[in-house]
Amino acid sequence: xxxxxxxxxxxxxxxxxxxxRDGGLSPVExxxxxxxxxxxxxxxxxxxxxxxxxxAMAEARTAEAExxxxxYRGPMHGIPIALKDLYDTKGVRTTxxxxxMADRVPTEDATTTALLRASGAVLLGKxxxxxxxxxxxxxxxxxxxxxxxxxxEHIPGGSSSGSGAAVAAGLCMGALGSCTGGSIRGPAxxxxxxxxxxxxxxxxxxxVVPLSWTLDHCGPLTxxxxxxxxxxxxxxGYDPKDPTTSHAPVPDYLASVEGDIRGLRxxxxxxxxxxxxxxxxxxxxxxxxxxxxxxxxxxxxLEDVTVPSLAYAGAAQSVIMASEAFAYxxxxxxxxxxxxGEMVRARFRIGGLFTAGEYVQAQRARNVLKRDFAxxxxxxxxxxxxxMSNPAPRFDEVDAMSTARVPSFTGPYNLxxxxxxxxxxxxxxxxxxxGLQIAGKPFDEPTVFRTAYAYQQQARWFERRPPV
Amino acid sequence: xxxxxxxxxxxxxxxxxxxxRDGGLSPVExxxxxxxxxxxxxxxxxxxxxxxxxxAMAEARTAEAExxxxxYRGPMHGIPIALKDLYDTKGVRTTxxxxxMADRVPTEDATTTALLRASGAVLLGKxxxxxxxxxxxxxxxxxxxxxxxxxxEHIPGGSSSGSGAAVAAGLCMGALGSCTGGSIRGPAxxxxxxxxxxxxxxxxxxxVVPLSWTLDHCGPLTxxxxxxxxxxxxxxGYDPKDPTTSHAPVPDYLASVEGDIRGLRxxxxxxxxxxxxxxxxxxxxxxxxxxxxxxxxxxxxLEDVTVPSLAYAGAAQSVIMASEAFAYxxxxxxxxxxxxGEMVRARFRIGGLFTAGEYVQAQRARNVLKRDFAxxxxxxxxxxxxxMSNPAPRFDEVDAMSTARVPSFTGPYNLxxxxxxxxxxxxxxxxxxxGLQIAGKPFDEPTVFRTAYAYQQQARWFERRPPV
Numbered sequence: 001x002x003x004x005x006x007x008x009x010x011x012x013x014x015x016x017x018x019x020x021r022d023g024g025l026s027p028v029e030x031x032x033x034x035x036x037x038x039x040x041x042x043x044x045x046x047x048x049x050x051x052x053x054x055x056a057m058a059e060a061r062t063a064e065a066e067x068x069x070x071x072y073r074g075p076m077h078g079i080p081i082a083l084k085d086l087y088d089t090k091g092v093r094t095t096x097x098x099x100x101m102a103d104r105v106p107t108e109d110a111t112t113t114a115l116l117r118a119s120g121a122v123l124l125g126k127x128x129x130x131x132x133x134x135x136x137x138x139x140x141x142x143x144x145x146x147x148x149x150x151x152x153e154h155i156p157g158g159s160s161s162g163s164g165a166a167v168a169a170g171l172c173m174g175a176l177g178s179c180t181g182g183s184i185r186g187p188a189x190x191x192x193x194x195x196x197x198x199x200x201x202x203x204x205x206x207x208v209v210p211l212s213w214t215l216d217h218c219g220p221l222t223x224x225x226x227x228x229x230x231x232x233x234x235x236x237g238y239d240p241k242d243p244t245t246s247h248a249p250v251p252d253y254l255a256s257v258e259g260d261i262r263g264l265r266x267x268x269x270x271x272x273x274x275x276x277x278x279x280x281x282x283x284x285x286x287x288x289x290x291x292x293x294x295x296x297x298x299x300x301x302l303e304d305v306t307v308p309s310l311a312y313a314g315a316a317q318s319v320i321m322a323s324e325a326f327a328y329x330x331x332x333x334x335x336x337x338x339x340x341g342e343m344v345r346a347r348f349r350i351g352g353l354f355t356a357g358e359y360v361q362a363q364r365a366r367n368v369l370k371r372d373f374a375x376x377x378x379x380x381x382x383x384x385x386x387x388m389s390n391p392a393p394r395f396d397e398v399d400a401m402s403t404a405r406v407p408s409f410t411g412p413y414n415l416x417x418x419x420x421x422x423x424x425x426x427x428x429x430x431x432x433x434x435g436l437q438i439a440g441k442p443f444d445e446p447t448v449f450r451t452a453y454a455y456q457q458q459a460r461w462f463e464r465r466p467p468v
Numbered sequence: 469x470x471x472x473x474x475x476x477x478x479x480x481x482x483x484x485x486x487x488x489r490d491g492g493l494s495p496v497e498x499x500x501x502x503x504x505x506x507x508x509x510x511x512x513x514x515x516x517x518x519x520x521x522x523x524a525m526a527e528a529r530t531a532e533a534e535x536x537x538x539x540y541r542g543p544m545h546g547i548p549i550a551l552k553d554l555y556d557t558k559g560v561r562t563t564x565x566x567x568x569m570a571d572r573v574p575t576e577d578a579t580t581t582a583l584l585r586a587s588g589a590v591l592l593g594k595x596x597x598x599x600x601x602x603x604x605x606x607x608x609x610x611x612x613x614x615x616x617x618x619x620x621e622h623i624p625g626g627s628s629s630g631s632g633a634a635v636a637a638g639l640c641m642g643a644l645g646s647c648t649g650g651s652i653r654g655p656a657x658x659x660x661x662x663x664x665x666x667x668x669x670x671x672x673x674x675x676v677v678p679l680s681w682t683l684d685h686c687g688p689l690t691x692x693x694x695x696x697x698x699x700x701x702x703x704x705g706y707d708p709k710d711p712t713t714s715h716a717p718v719p720d721y722l723a724s725v726e727g728d729i730r731g732l733r734x735x736x737x738x739x740x741x742x743x744x745x746x747x748x749x750x751x752x753x754x755x756x757x758x759x760x761x762x763x764x765x766x767x768x769x770l771e772d773v774t775v776p777s778l779a780y781a782g783a784a785q786s787v788i789m790a791s792e793a794f795a796y797x798x799x800x801x802x803x804x805x806x807x808x809g810e811m812v813r814a815r816f817r818i819g820g821l822f823t824a825g826e827y828v829q830a831q832r833a834r835n836v837l838k839r840d841f842a843x844x845x846x847x848x849x850x851x852x853x854x855x856m857s858n859p860a861p862r863f864d865e866v867d868a869m870s871t872a873r874v875p876s877f878t879g880p881y882n883l884x885x886x887x888x889x890x891x892x893x894x895x896x897x898x899x900x901x902x903g904l905q906i907a908g909k910p911f912d913e914p915t916v917f918r919t920a921y922a923y924q925q926q927a928r929w930f931e932r933r934p935p936v
Contacts, residue, residue, distance in 0.1 A: 213832070240846060243838030243884075247911060248716060323824035327832065330825055356791035356827035357798055357820055364681070364795065370711030378708060416711075443715060 008033040009170035010465060013227040016173060017075040020067060027067070027078030031060035031122050034080045038124065038171050041468055044152065046144040047166035049085045049095060051125040056080065059122045066120070075230045075254070077120030082172040084163050085126040086133060087113050087218075088207035096209040097129040097159075099142040099339040100332050110207025111242065112176060112218055112235045119234040124172050127162030131344045133178055133211040134159060134325065136398045141341030145395070149466035150192060150432055154392040157190030159183040163221045164191035169468050174222040174231045180211045181317060182388075182410025184219050185422035189387035189435025192424045192466065194452070195221040196228045199442045200417030201246035203232070204239035212324035213244075214363075215317070215414045224462050225423060225453040229253035232445070248443050256446030257453035262299030264451060267380030268292065272310045272407065274385075279405045281390040287426035287434040288386045291455065295384065298454050305376045305383070309369045313412045316369070319354055319362035320415075326351025366415045373416050377441045382451050385409055387422040387435035409437065419445045423452045424461035433461075476501040477638035478933060481695040484641060485543040488535060495535070495546030499528035499590050502548045506592065506639050509936055512620065514612040515634035517553045517563060519593040524548065527590045534588070543698045543722070545588030550640040552628050553594040554601060555581050555686075556675035564677040565597040565627075567610040567807040568800050578675025579710065580644060580686055580703045587702040592640050596630030599812045601646055601679040602793065604866045605629065609809030613863070616658060617934035618900055622860040625658030627651040631689045632659035637936050642690040642699045648679045649785060650856075650878025652687045653890035657855035657903025660892045660934065662920070663689040664696045667910045668885030669714035671700070672707035680792035681712075682831075683785070683882045692930050693891060693921040697721035700913070716911050724914030725921035730767030732919060735848030736760065740778045740875065742853075747873045749858040755894035755902040756854045759923065763852065766922050773844045773851070777837045781880045784837070787822055787830035788883075794819025834883045841884050845909045850919050853877055855890040855903035877905065887913045891920045892929040901929075 008030055011019075019025035035053050042048050063078040083089065086096040088106035090113075095101045109117065117123070131141040137155050139145065146161040148154040149169040156165040160177025164187025167175050177184040179197045188195025197217040210216055220231035233253045239245045268274070274285060296302055325348050326333070333340065333348055340348070376383070389406040413420040418439050425436035436455065440448040456462060476498055479487075487493035503521050510516050531546040551557065554564040556574035558581075563569045577585065585591070599609040605623050607613065614629040616622040617637040624633040628645025632655025635643050645652040647665045656663025665685040678684055688699035701721045707713045736742070742753060764770055793816050794801075801808065801816055808816070844851070857874040881888040886907050893904035904923065908916040924930060 213835070240842045241839060243835055243842055319824070324828050327825045327828035352823070352825055354824035355820070356787070356822035356824050357795045359824035359827055360792050360795035367681070367711055371709060374708045374711055 005033045005036050006170065009037050012224050013075065013079050013173050013222060013230050014224070016079060020078040021072050023067070027060040027063040027122060028057070030078065031056050031080050034124055034172060041169060042171060045147050045149060045165050045169050045171065045468070047128055047146045047162040047169065047171055048082070048125045049128050049143060049162070050092065052092065052123055056122050056124050063120050063122060073120040076116065076234050078122060079173050080122045080124050081116060081174045082124045082127050082166055083113060083176050084129050084160050084178055086129060086178060086209040087176055089113055089126065092126065094126065095143070096133070097131045097141060097143050100336065101209070102142070106207065108207060111204035111239045113207065115235050127166055127175055129162055130159035131341045132209070133180060133183055134347060135343050137161065137395065138341040138343040141344070148190060148392050149468045153394045154432065155190070155395055155398060157187035157392055160187045160221065163187060164193065167191065167193050167221050167223065168466055174220050174227055176218060177221050178208060179217045179219060179414065180215045180321060181408055181414050184221060185387045185410045185420060185435065185437060188221050188422040190392035190433060192433030192461065192464070193221055193223050194225050194228045194421060194423050195219065196232060196421040197413065197419065198232055198236060198445055199419045201244055202443065203235050204242040204245050206239055206241040210328055212321040214324065215321055217414065225421070225449060225456045226254060226257050228421065229257055229449050246443070251446055253445060253449055257449045259450055260299060261295065261451055261454045264300040264382070265380040266295055266300045266302050267305035267376055267383045268302055269305050269307050269310065269383060269385065271306055273409055277406060279389065283428040284386050284388065284390060284434050288436055291425035291436045291459065292384060294455055294458050298458060303380055305380060307372045307376055309365065309372045310412055312365045313369055313415055314407050316362040316365040317408065317411045317415055319358055320366070322347060322351030323354045323359045369412065370416045373418065381440070381447055383439045385437045387437040391428045391432035391434060413439050418442055419448050421448050421452045423456050425459060426461060473501045473504050474638065477505050480692050481543065481547050481641050481690060481698050482692070484547060488546040489540050495528040495531040495590060496525065498546065499524050499548050502592055502640060509637060510639060513615050513617060513633050513637050513639065513936070515596055515614045515630040515637065515639055516550070516593045517596050517611060517630070518560065520560065520591055524590050524592050531588050531590060541588040544584065544702050546590060547641050548590045548592050549584060549642045550592045550595050550634055551581065551644050552597050552631050552646055554597060554646060554677040555644055557581055557594065560594065562594065563611070564601070565599045565609060565611050568804065569677070570610070574675065576675060579672035579707045581675065583703050595634055595643055598627035598629060599809045600677070601627040601648060601651055602815060603811050605863065606809040606811040609812070616860050617936045618660060621862050622900065623658070623863055623866060625655035625860055628655045628689065631655060632661065635659065635661050635689050635691065636934055642688050642695055644686060645689050646676060647685045647687060647882065648683045648789060649876055649882050652689060653855045653878045653888060653903065653905060656689050656890040658860035658901060660901030660929065660932070661689055661691050662693050662696045662889060662891050663687065664700060664889040665881065665887065666700055666704060666913055667887045669712055670911065671703050672710040672713050674707055674709035678796055680789040682792065683789055685882065693889070693917060693924050694722060694725050696889065697725055697917050714911070719914055721913060721917055725917045727918055728767060729763065729919055729922045732768040732850065733848040734763055734768045734770050735773035735844055735851045736770055737773050737775050737778065737851060737853065739774055741877055745874060747857065751896040752854050752856065752858060752902050756904055759893035759904045759927065760852060762923055762926050766926060771848055773848060775840045775844055777833065777840045778880055780833045781837055781883055782875050784830040784833040785876065785879045785883055787826055788834070790815060790819030791822045791827045837880065838884045841886060849908070849915055851907045853905045855905040859896045859900035859902060881907050886910055887916050889916050889920045891924050893927060894929060
């Protein structure tokens, strides 16, 4: 692999977009570089389930011709991307990382897939993931497990494991992940990149294999905050095929990153995210404290805030997710249980044990959580915290209970549907990335982006690349 | 009761508002007229659970003084209204029509109560309702049953029975009802008045006793469409205390009623609302056919449309409503079952029998229904149908199963959350009112109002008053 290939593959979307637009870079050349790098590295990283080399080259040639003809579509035109393998792709199998869907070939694109195509993006392939977007890496699921580019012995996070690994390793410029309890922010944090889950209803989920339809969100993982803004722009908006999408107008996200954060009120729910818990990493907390200091240096005003109902978030999340997943998978769990991996099968079956009353109580608790956050967000503009309680564990440290010891730092924003981003905020002494989580008011992605961008530009952690 | 009292009490909100604003009518005089009429008629009609005579007179005097000082607040200032007895009123007992809450005195107003107070409205009292807003009139609930002003032997519809009866009988100028499966449009239809359930999320439900929180809607009942627009304006909008409310901007509803409907595309799902069913009233269908002809005469373009998933709406509605109601009432059902009426107790208990999986499947079916309607609404602007399958039954005709024989004509729009209004469209040979239902796209109340207003102005059924 040449120096040029590496340099091309580590351009940001924004940098590459400027070159592509002005003819300083050909989509064909760029796509070829990514395919070379995938060829060279993905045997080790296992980020891809399916590589679409021929299709991608054809799309790159089309993009090149269009741009040469003066038909430039915008900042995603000619940008090589990849999709978590639960986004439907017409004519290309979409497995959701499970033997249950190993041979499934959709006849239609997901809305987000179609929107990215319309933006002119080049689709390199479909990315590894935890089976059905749940839980940890399970060797019994029948698919290879993606590895963390910062350290191959460590998981890249999940469930969008391939999305995190591929972006961090320079195997695509941006990826879509999906998130039910933290599956975008988690891999972003563990892989040292940015990842945003926009407000519930902001991005269509039509044609995306569901895990838990009141908690599922779609969103991008990229190296930088502005790249996430560009990519979210391409997929955000109302979709008549997804009745849960919002009619709220979509602002200009890339424009929203600019501007300082002087006077911005940043709430910190220390009682939850900085509790004295032996199972939370001191290195993580220390890196995030430093990041909070940077926000203050930039003029933000920090304030401790309390969200009492966070105490019930974990229980509500578990009941809702398991019940909804069970409803979706019920028939396959009965007729072909052997096609599920062991971890997923056990956790889905738990969902069959709840009553409707328990489920509804969980949804009511969730509503209290939304109200508590809405109350806090009358006083502060955003909330800041660690994204994950710990850096990425080693594969041999992961077990079914390892995620259950510590309250989830990402799940509460799936329950509330608030927008939340993870942006790199440093490294542990072992060299594993740590993420800062910024959450905001519903549909106020602009303030979330502005805060994360201001931090990113000051701290510049995105300039460090993994040793692959 | 004097002629003048009757005339005052049958002014519309719009007419009264103009007089109040210009000093041609005093809020005190107007309120006194309503209190007199309540005193005279409500012993028979039983529309009120609580009459707030002294408070109302005090509020009227305040309104009078404000208007005299030039502090006119808007079209609700000095307008005497009443609330279904599940809207919390600070310091005034709020029973939800049940012995379970017979002694409950809220310490805070519902958001809608507070908004109406802020608009300058005068609160005459709290209105009768079916116990906990469910089902039919149940003599075992412990509260008197409101009667239909058009015929005392007939029910006024429910569950906002008192709201329908009070407005139709001129015992208040407008009322708030609540609607989980048709409890605003039903009484409006049966009582020959207008009633709108706005889009789910358009009106706060904070401080309103819930029946089924994903189906519950709040809204006004009034004589005319423009009065509903005025009253909805006062209560619509985002409420941080109710996380299910929308941030979408609130348009000027009163302005939206104006304008013709030439070229408006009106979808008619005949397969569902005009099916050949012996349990649907021919008189109702005939009146609605005539109304559709009026819409055509006004320039609207009628089109038959098909919504396949309407076949599953009834089942989804039942499972969701019962499960959510059970979750809310579970504890009281266990500890004080004797305080529930027989009908409600039986139906709530059914909700305890569903599994979380069944509930989630019902919500998924609901999503398909939303998608089907969204698809149809790409081709048409509104949907028209009968509001109710039959005119109001007699009290002695009502039984637990009488509503179950015919698919609900109102419930589907609770499932989809679409805005839907009922406007009078004629009378049966026996002199019972029939309602036309107009439903629209989410948050497109303006088109719903414009259609209903154009029809109302042409057909003018609102000019006929009941014989009380």
